[in-house]
Amino acid sequence: MSLSKIPFIIASAIGVHCTTMSPSKPPLSEEKVVLPTPFESFVSWSLRLYGLELLRMTVWAASLTEVAGILLARIDHSQIPAAIYDTQTMRLLSSLNPTPITLTFLFGSLAVAIAGAVRHCCALTLGKFWSFELSVRREHRLVTSGPYSVVRHPSYAAYLLQYAGLVVMYWSQGSWLRESGILQIPFARVLAAICFFMFTAGVSTGVRRVPMEDRILHEALGEEWENWAERVKYRLIPGVY
Numbered sequence: 001m002s003l004s005k006i007p008f009i010i011a012s013a014i015g016v017h018c019t020t021m022s023p024s025k026p027p028l029s030e031e032k033v034v035l036p037t038p039f040e041s042f043v044s045w046s047l048r049l050y051g052l053e054l055l056r057m058t059v060w061a062a063s064l065t066e067v068a069g070i071l072l073a074r075i076d077h078s079q080i081p082a083a084i085y086d087t088q089t090m091r092l093l094s095s096l097n098p099t100p101i102t103l104t105f106l107f108g109s110l111a112v113a114i115a116g117a118v119r120h121c122c123a124l125t126l127g128k129f130w131s132f133e134l135s136v137r138r139e140h141r142l143v144t145s146g147p148y149s150v151v152r153h154p155s156y157a158a159y160l161l162q163y164a165g166l167v168v169m170y171w172s173q174g175s176w177l178r179e180s181g182i183l184q185i186p187f188a189r190v191l192a193a194i195c196f197f198m199f200t201a202g203v204s205t206g207v208r209r210v211p212m213e214d215r216i217l218h219e220a221l222g223e224e225w226e227n228w229a230e231r232v233k234y235r236l237i238p239g240v241y
Helices: 003-020 039-048 050-074 088-095 103-128 153-171 186-221 223-231
Strands: none
Touching: 003 039, 003 050, 003 153, 039 050, 039 186, 050 088, 050 186, 088 153, 153 186, 186 223
């Protein structure tokens, strides 16, 4: 198995790491915009139960497991002390089937990494106004620079790209997750199902939030938002939507 696959695996893990991190403090209770929808309730529930941390740790665990398998396949097992090679962890790594670099893997990993970089840029651009929960901060102002000069909701656009990349990278035919044998482990299978559900729920939440956020910001900022919407006409994809 080629070592050249490792940078793409690590880059995609960093991309998810960036997506699930917030550079600002959570909004105060009076700053939150509470909407009685199942998807917003799911967001609040998952944040309280450390759902983002679970996604982050699971992706890192899967990525480092695949990297370890690649490295182990290139090592002469006779050079590994028996006390180490006979451990349960080493036996598990040895039993996993490596998968080659494919065009779908390259597309998926690059999409995940690029989307994570865009999300991180969005978070840094918004600064203290960034949050995973819908909110209007005290002294809230409209941020129209950086990615917010291209589309009105670039972080959600990036998340959709990242979700597509994750599906291709991990759940498509021939992917490491499906072909390595890791899903034969019940715990890994359950964890993968939970993460897939959470990533998918995040897509549904993001798509539904787009018009909601436009309405909330319009009500809060009035003419300032209208001028911005006139300049930046598209919500997610330039020239499309």
